[in-house]
Amino acid sequence: MIIRLFLAAAIAILVCSCKDAGTEPSPAPASPDTTHTWPPYIVRKPNIYLYPLQKQWTSVEITFPGGGKVLESDPPYGAGWLVEADPNGLINGKFSYLYYEARVNNLFQFSSGWVVRQDTLADFFSHVLQSAGFNDKETGDFLEYWPPRLTSSPFYLVYPQQKEDLEKMIALRVTPAPDVQLRLTFVIRAAVTENAVLNSPRLIKAVRHGFTLTEWGVVIE
Structure with a gap:
């Protein structure tokens, strides 16, 4: 009799434990770590x-x-720029341009571009920038900074990102709104040969008039 009572009690405890285990909430799934999700x-x-x-x-x-x-x-x-701009391009009485760097998702176009020899980069960029509508000052700023930093490879693949390409990734809200926005960024990739076959880009030349905003930039792959 004692043995039967002991077995009954043991079974009751086991059943109770199983029910309690079944009613415990499942642990919440861990939140994904979004701290380092930016692509390079x-x-x-x-x-x-x-x-x-x-x-x-x-x-x-x-x-x-x-x-x-x-x-x-x-x-x-900060939360945005509010600056005093002059017709001669001076900003807040001392800046020639607004400078920034940004991390973005890769929505760049790679369907058209150029293969450029390293020793011709300065002439190449000068021609492309002026063909797109940049003035001598803007072109000179680009040439002063970028060609001297592109020396590690004999050739470079250059993919132009025009205004419609850039607006998928980096949009500008400007008030008052400019009459013309000329925006051009180059994605640049080192190459060991000039054998890459690329579609020839069709650059859209901006006609500058009224309030004009221009912007150039570079992405190094």
Whole structure:
């Protein structure tokens, strides 16, 4: 009799334990770690130039439709730039352009581009920038900074990202709105030979008039 009671009690405890285990909530799935989800695409040294018809306060906000963030800026970007722009291009009485760098998702176009020999980069970029509508000052700023930093490879693949390409990744909200926005960024990839076969890009030349905004930048792959 004692043995039967002991077995009954043991079974009751086991059943109770199983029921309790079944009613315990399942642990919540761990939240994904989004701390380091940015891909390694950094748009380096984009320069934004502003040429209003008269001295005016201008608001410039950068947005990232495909995801992204501002990494560096000068003057400091904060929640956006509010600057006094002069018709001669001077900003806040001392800056020639708004500078920033940004990390973005890879929505770049790679369907058309050029294969360029390293020793011809300066002439190449000078021709392309002026053909797109950049002035001598803007072109000179680009040539002063970038060709001297592109020396590690005998050839480079250059993929132009024009305004419609860039707006998928980096959109500019400018108030008052410019009459013309000329934006061009180059994705540059080192190459050991000139054998790559690329479709020839069709550059759209901007006709500058009224309040004009221009911007160039580079992505090094």
